[in-house]
Structure formats: structure tokens, C-alpha cells
Amino acid sequence: MSKGVLLVNLGSPDSTDPKDVKRYLGEFLMDERVIDVPYWARTLLVKGIVLNTRPKKSAEAYKKIWWEEGSPLIVLSERLQAKIDSLTSIPIALSMRYGNPDILSGLQELNDKGVDEVLLFPLYPQFAMATTETILVLAEELRQKHFPDMKFTTVPPFYNHPDYIRVLAESISERLEGVDFQHLLFSYHGVPERHIRKSDVTKSHCKIDGTCCQSPSVAHQFCYRHQCFETTRLVAEYLGLKENTYSVSFQSRLGFDPWLQPYTDRTIERFGKQGMKKLAIVTPAFVSDCLETLEEIAMEGEEIFHEVGGKEFTVVPCLNDRQDWVNVLSRWIDEWAFKKPVKA
Template identity: 50%
Template sequence: MSNPNKQRTRGVLLVNLGSPESTDVGDVRTYLREFLTDPRVLDNPAPIRHAVVNLFILPSRPKDSAEAYEKIWTEEGSPLIVISERVTELLRERVDVPVELAMRYGNPSVKSALRKLASMGVDDLFVIPLYPHYAMSSYETAVAKVKDELAKLPFRMDLTFQPPFYDDPAYIDALVDSAKEYLEQDYDHVLFSYHGVPERHIKKGDPSGCYCLQTADCCRKKNPVHGMCYRHQVHATTWAFADKAGIPPEKYSLTFQSRLGRDPWLTPYTDKTLERMPSKGIKKLVVMSPAFVSDCLETIEELGMEGREDFLEAGGEEFHLVPCLNDHPKWIDVLEKFVREFEEGALVDEHPVIPQP
């Protein structure tokens, strides 16, 4: 039995998505298998999910993905891992508790990070999933992974999770500051491109089954389901950013990228929108991807290379991609603020979970 008078030892765990170990096709295949067999990413029943992954995706996709990773790989390794490690070090300099980094898929693993924190005596752990918005395929799976791994280990910790921070004023301020130099230039339009999710993921987060995606303005009307609605939350980030930066409604729009498979995903699609914009008079474009806090394959290659090419080939003249928050000082300020709030007991740890098949 634990001693209620024992002094608790706090610690912090940052959790990001992950990356293959290298650009080798085998390493990419290993990474994709772990990622795509997660029931919160591909949420079909297990037999269907494993058949789709092993028969239709893994035979060919790893080679294409490996070629894409080769375009962005640095001498230090995967940009997402390198940036996340740098952010971890910067946060360590700001706070007086142990801080470790883990990836939902790949390394450093959640299990190894928990073991390391436990070896430092941590028994009161604050987990920050590095996702501003609630989605079952990002935020929720990170929360579930930490809980599942801890349950298998021979020690116990109290867990507190940072809630999604999509409309946190400090996060919005950091985003605006990171884009300042791009917004001070002459531009026709700002495109906010968010990672897409299947429409069924949004509907699963609606217990009533009759609100989300039922009307064009469902994201604007206040509703309790917004706490688990990725679509509402990315719109809320966009509205808050535009208001803070003074961007009029006609000069910005929101799209979704990175769809997979044939099921309906959230629209409008980023790639199709980029191809149409020049014909509508949008020649000078600023692009942001606020769903990612660290630059990665989806931002550097999908947007910065493929998206740029699509826009320019369609008649666009200037394409400016705003980097993710990465190690921006104001982003480190935000993370420090979250840790201070945890230390002060200001967080409410409530996490509804979307039922899995």
C-alpha cells in the first residue's frame, strides 16, 4: 500500500507521432505496419484491417514512402525526431522536473521513456501529447498507448494528460508569431492545411449520432461533442488565428491533406484546392499546417514539395510554407506553461474515449 504522506516526484513525458528508423524500405515497412495496424488509425474490424494492411498497403507503399523520406532526411536523421529531441532539451532547461520524449510509433518508445522516468523516481507523470486537436488517430491513441504500456510495467505512476490545446491563447499567439514574417509580405491568400481523417471518425465522436456533419454550420454552433470533434477544433484554431492576425474571411481557407483509401474523408482536399487556386486569381499563397507542431513528411514533402509543385504548375507564382512551431521560443513558452499548470494542480484530467471495434 502506498504511503499517502510520501512526497510525490513529478515528471513530464512528451509524446509525438514517430518516424522510421531510417529510409531503408525494411525500416519504413516496420514503421508503417505498427502505424497502420493501430485500430485508432484504421478502425475497421481487426481481420479487415490486417488484410488491408498486409495485402494491399505493405507490398508497395513502403518503397514509395521510403523515397519520400529520403527527400527530407537530414544528416542527424528524421526531422520530426530531431526537432522533438531539441524541444525536449529546451523544455528541460525551463523546468525543474525530469522531461523525457517518446514516440507513439517507433523509437524512443513509450515503454523505454516510462522506464527511464521510473528510474528517476517519478510517480506523478504529466503527459503532453504533441497534438493540438483531439482525433482518435492522433491524440487519443497517444493517451491509450501510455496507459496500456504503463499497465504492463512493474511500477505505478499517477497520470495526468494535457488536454487538446487547439484554442489556447498562448498556442494561438505562438502560431501567429511564427508566421509573422510571412504575413508581413504581400500575399493573396492563407491556406490552413490540416491532416485529414475519415468522416466516420468524426461521427464516432458524436454520441447522439445526429449532430456532427449533419449541417454546414455544425462546427460553429456550440455543442458538447466539440470536445472530441477534430473538425470543430481545427476550425476553431483557424478562426482564432485569423482573428489574432487580422486576416479577413475572404483571404483565408481551410483544407485537409493526407487522405488514405476510398472512404469519405474530411473535405475540401488540400491537393485539389491548390490546383484550383490560381484559376481563381490566387497567385501568391501562404500555407500553414497547425495540426503539426514539428515539421515532418507531411509538411516538408507533401506540402512543401508536392503541394508547391501542384500550385506553381497550375499557374501560381509564389508559394510560401510557414514552418511548424518546431523549437520556436513561444512554443517552448507554451509547453512550460502547461507544466506550470500541472504543478499548480490546474488541470482537469478527463478523457472520453471513442469506442473501438
Template identity: 60%
Template sequence: MGKKGVLLVNLGSPDSTKVKDVRRYLDEFLMDERVIDIPYWKRFLLIKGIILNVRPKKSAAAYKKIWWKEGSPLVVISERFADKVKLNLDMPLALGMRYGSMSIEKALNELKEQDVTEVFLIPLYPHYAMSSFETVVEKTKDLIKASFKNMSLEVKPVFYNDPEYIRVMSENMKEQLNGFDYDQILFSYHGIPERHIFKGDPTGSHCKLDGTCCEVSSEAHKTCYRHQCFETTKGMVKELGLKEGTYRNSFQSRLLKDPWLKPYTDHELEAMPEQGIKKLAVITPAFVADCLETLEEIAMEGKEEFLAFGGEEFKHISCLNESEAWVEVVKKWIGDWNSK
């Protein structure tokens, strides 16, 4: 029997808000073939020739709006969360990021130095997508195969419908909605290109994005991001006893001009006030830690957009972050794995 250890992995962040650091981060992120899944030469020309000449300055300005004195909110929150999970844990635990200097490789080296040979990987993504969960798993596998050959790997599956995850998400939302008389709740999930849904369909025929395929049981649901997002909403709606018509789903963070999952969050924010929705609460269940996409895109830009189109009150529901309830859920997962 080898020595066991835990590897937590989240997305990552630039080292600072300087344009050069943001450019370096975006280069690694956008050149990932599972993020922008086009032939390498096209991806190279698009990213190196166009996007990296324009986007880093804009993204750096966005990061400056949400950056903390201690650093990137995503990194700081993730570190605090990992430290809490470590408390009274009877095995080593390391935190890595898929992109940026706080790499998965560094985290694996940290475990190796503590003589870990059995690794339990927990990608901190509730839903399966090739651009999030899958890229973390495959990157970790590649690193172990190349440089950590004495390590075995077990992966925590996506937890979009895990009862404990649904429970703590619901409790977190209920607590933050206390005293806020909302007209509607918007479940805003990170978007992905529609083609990723079709690529992830192992049956090759189930996914049609026609409004019905997500409701018909299929093997495809194991890797269908869209279905899993809708299931998270359903689970929370049931847990909280929300009435039909008081909530809806949307997808944010589009990139490039390809069709992405709909409806788009920004379009919904613009349309809601005309539909009589003046007091809005927005939750982002695709993220377990607040980051650029929640703090800037939703809490700042989203609020401004909603109010500009006639909305009156806007409430952003913070992520689980380092809450004790969330820490205990992850500790339970680790305990269940360790007791096998």
C-alpha cells in the same frame, strides 16, 4: 506525494529511409485500430497483404527527400525541443513517440529510472482525433496499467484554442509572412476519415458534416476534430486581424478511398490559380513540428502542384518546431500542473 515528471509524445518516424525500416514503421502505424478502424482481419489483409507490399518503397523515397544528416526531421526537432523544455526544469522530462523505436514505453522507463510516480502527459497534437491524441493517451494508459503500476497519469487536454498556442502560432506566421504579398492563406490540416467524426460524437446525433453543426454549441465539440480545426483558424484570424476572403481551410493526407474531411488540400491547390490566387501561403496548424506531411507533402509536392496549375509564388509556413516562444508555452503548462 510522489515524484513528478513530464512525458512529451509525438507521432514518430522510421529509423532510416531504408525500405525495410519504413515498412516496419508503417506496419505499426497502420495496424493501429485507431488509425485504420476496421475489423482486425480486414485490417490485417489490407495492410499486410496489399499496402505493405506497395507503400513502403514510395514512402521511403519521400522520406529521402526531407531526411536530415542528423536523422528524421520530426525526431530531431522534437529532441531539440524537449532539450530546451528541460532547461531549468525542476523535474524529469522524457520524450517518446507513438510509433517507431523511440517508444512511449522507453520514455516511461526513463522516468521510472528517475523515480517518477506522477506523470504529466503532453500529447503534441493540438486537436482531438482518435488517430492522434486518443491513441497516444490510450497507449500510455495501457502501458502504465501493464508495466508501471506505481505511476499515476494526468493528461494535458488538447490545446487547439489555448490563447497562448494561438498567440505563438500567429506570431510565427506573421514573422514568416513578413515581406510576402500573398493573395490568400491556406490553413491545411491533416485529414481524417469522415466516419471518425461520427464515431467521436458522444451525442450520436450532433455531427452531420453539413456546414452548420460545427457552429452550434455541443458536447460533441470536445472530441470533434473538424470543429477544433476550424476554431484554431478562427482564433488565428482574430489574433492577426485577417480579412474575410483572404484565407480558407482544407485537409490533407488522404489514405485509401473512403471519404475524408473536405475540402481536400490538393484539390484546392489545383483550383486556386484559376480563381485568381497566384500568391499563396500555406500553414499546417495540426503539426507543431515539421515532418513528412509538411516538408514533403506541402513544401515540395504542394508547391509543385500549385505552380503547375498556374500559381506564381508559394510560401510554406514552418511549424513552431523548437522556437523559444513555443518552449515557454509548454513550460508554462508544466508549471501550472506542478503548482496544483
């Protein structure tokens, strides 16, 4: 069999034009694993309310972070793909779950190169319904419909993989070298609490009560909350961070249902009101900088911190196309290609 790799990231609008942003948001928010309510309710919420109010505001946010080459997430993903491609001996294609280039075009690109065994590589360290799962489900639907003879292997969540922890920790250490900060906040993208319970294979372990994430369980294999806390714990251990000098929060909530807490914006505000002057923040749920890191954290987060008396707000970039990260991904790919297990 001929092997190839499909890297899959979140995605981005084609431009900052509100029409393109509306199209992107429509595809994203109508995904039943992003807003997991009945179709009629999702349609009413998304098409009846959100898409009539949010695209213009989101377009303005994208304009703040847009690069001359295009969407930062797309550009950074393309750079990552190119660097991995230069170090590996099998075809590497890139797709986005939402927007362009889509998963179908990525699979078609590999198919046209004679690939019939694909390593699906969701670029998400932690598993979540709205990230990893939706990629795998759509890819399998497309495989059955268009490429029935193609075989898939999936890279598991790598939230606790020693290679990932090392590279993430080193990226933090490098950015904060010489920086006098009082606290390091690990901000992860938020999900509704019900997503955690829906992903619980035991149907009883995940109670989101402050103890279940620390209690051993097979549920952790698909528990986004546990995996976020475990990434944080391992990085803190690697860096030798002292207790109470770091913490976890969750960003980007939508709607009125309970989402994972504490919320990042309120945490930043609370720190400032408590007299904290120097805050550092890292976003380990993303491997590529995007709207959620460049605008929501680096711009809005800093503004909130300054408004409540904070002085220094230091943001650690995502891994993006760091060479040590490229080296890790290339090695994982070669291990798979030559029948060595991708350890997680």
C-alpha cells in the same frame, strides 16, 4: 509523489531504408484507431496491399526531407525536449507513438528517475482518434501492465488555448512579414468522416453539414473538425485577417472512404486554375515539421501550384522549437507541477 513529463509526438522510421519504412508503416497503419476497420480487413489492406507497394515510395519521400542528424520530426522533437528541460525543474522524457523512442521506453526512463506521477503531453493541438486518443489508450495499457503505481494526468487539446493561438499567430506573422500573398490556406491532416461521428459523445450532433461545428455542443470536446475550424477562426481573428482571404483544407487522405473536405491538393490546384498567383500555407495540426509538411506540402503542394499557373508558394514552418513556444510549454508544465491548472 515525484513528478515528470512525457512528451509524445507521432514518430518516424529509423532510417530511409525501405525495410525501416515498412516496419514503421506497419505499426502505424495497423493501429485500430488509424484504420478503424475489423482486424481481418485491416490486415488484408495493410499487410496484403499497402506494405507490398507503399514502403519504397514512402522511403523515397523520406529521403527528400531527411536531415544529416536524422528524421526532422525526431530531431526537432529532441530539440524541443532539451529546451524545455533547461527551463523546468522536473524530468522531461520524449516518446513517439510509432517507432523509436517508444512510449514504454519513455515511461521506463521516468520510472528509473523515481517518477510516479506523469503528465502525459500529446503534442497535438486538436483531438483525434488517430492522434491523441491512440496515445492515451496505449499509455494506459502500458501503465497497467508495467507501472501500476504510476499516476497519469493528461494535457487536454490546446487548439483554442490563448497561449497557443498567440504563438501560432506570431509564427505566421513573422514568416509572412513582407510577403505579398493573396490567400492563406490552413491545411490540417485529414481523417475519415466516420472518425468524427465515432468521436461524437452525443451520437447525434456531428453531421458534417457545414453547421454543426458552429453550433454549441459538448461534442466539440472531441470533435477534430470543430477544433480545426476554431483554431483557424481564432488565429484569423488575432491576425485581423479579412473574410475570404483565408480558408481551411485537409491533407493526407488514404483509401476510398470519404475524408474531411476540402482536400488540400485539390484546393491548391483549384486556386491556381482560378488565377491565384501567390499562396501562403500553414499546417496547424503539426507542432513539428515532418514528412507531411516538408514533402507533401512544401514540395508536392508547391509543384501542384506551379503546374497550374501559380507563382509564389510560401510555407509557414511548424512551431518546432521556437523559443516562445518553448516558454509556453515550460510554463504549462510548471503550472501543473506546482498544482496550478493547465488551462485549455
